[in-house]
Amino acid sequence: MSTPKTAPQDTPKGRTSGPGRLLITVYAVFAISATARALLQIGTKFDEAPVAYSLSAFAAVVYILATISLAKPGATWAKIATVAICVELLGVLVVGTLSLTDPAAFAHASVWSKFGQGYGYIPLLLPIIGLIWLYRHREVK
Numbered sequence: 001m002s003t004p005k006t007a008p009q010d011t012p013k014g015r016t017s018g019p020g021r022l023l024i025t026v027y028a029v030f031a032i033s034a035t036a037r038a039l040l041q042i043g044t045k046f047d048e049a050p051v052a053y054s055l056s057a058f059a060a061v062v063y064i065l066a067t068i069s070l071a072k073p074g075a076t077w078a079k080i081a082t083v084a085i086c087v088e089l090l091g092v093l094v095v096g097t098l099s100l101t102d103p104a105a106f107a108h109a110s111v112w113s114k115f116g117q118g119y120g121y122i123p124l125l126l127p128i129i130g131l132i133w134l135y136r137h138r139e140v141k
Contacts, residue, residue, distance in 0.1 A: 014073060014137065015070070015073075015078065015133060015134065015137035016070070016071060016072075016073060019133070020070070020133060020137070023070060023129065023130060023133055024067060024070045024071050026122075026126060027063055027066050027067040027070060027126070027130070028067045030063045030067075030111075030119075030122075030123070030126065031060065031063035031064045031066075031067045034056060034059045034060035034063050034111050035060040035063075035064070037056055037060075037111065038053060038056040038057035038059070038060045039057075041053040041056055041108075042054075042056075042057060048108060049107060049108035051105070051106075052106055052107075052108040052109065052110045052113070053108070053110070055091075055095060055110040055111075055112065056110045056111050058091070059088075059091065059110065059111040059112055059123075060111075062084055062087055062088045062091065063088070065080070065084040066081060066084040066085055066088060066130065069081035069084055070130070070134075075139050078134060078137075078138065078139065081130070081134055082131070082134050085127045085130040085131055085134070086127070086131070088123075088126070088127045088130075089127035089128065089131070091112050092112045092115060092116060092123050092124050092127065093115075095110060095112035095113060096112060096113070096114055096115035096116070096124065099112075099113040099114050100114060111123055
């Protein structure tokens with residue numbers, strides 16, 4: 001008797017595997033560093049630059065949300081990740097532009113000041129890479 005042959009299981013690479021893990025790790029590092037920076041700034045010298053330090057806290061929340069939603073499987077989490085990363089990109093572009101055009105308003109740096117210059121411009125590149133990754137790993141119906 002012959003045993004029925006079964007087709008090999010397809011295991012497509014999901015957005016949370018391979019390079020996706022590296023992307024999630026980078027987001028996690030930024031979530032931790034932005035949170036630590038914001039807590040330190042707000043806790044020690046909030047009265048010196050409340051806008052910049054509030055922006056750092058907002059960036060931390062966005063990085064935390066992006067990290068969690070990138071790490072979770074499923075279409076809903078992918079949508080949440082897309083929204084979070086779009087907000088991140090918008091924040092980097094707006095804060096980056098304003099910090100260059102009106103430096104007096106941003107005398108104290110935030111994560112997104114000067115397009116993330118203090119972080120090697122990774123805050124500018126990261127959402128672009130994240131959106132490309134999400135697009136390439138979207139669930140097509």
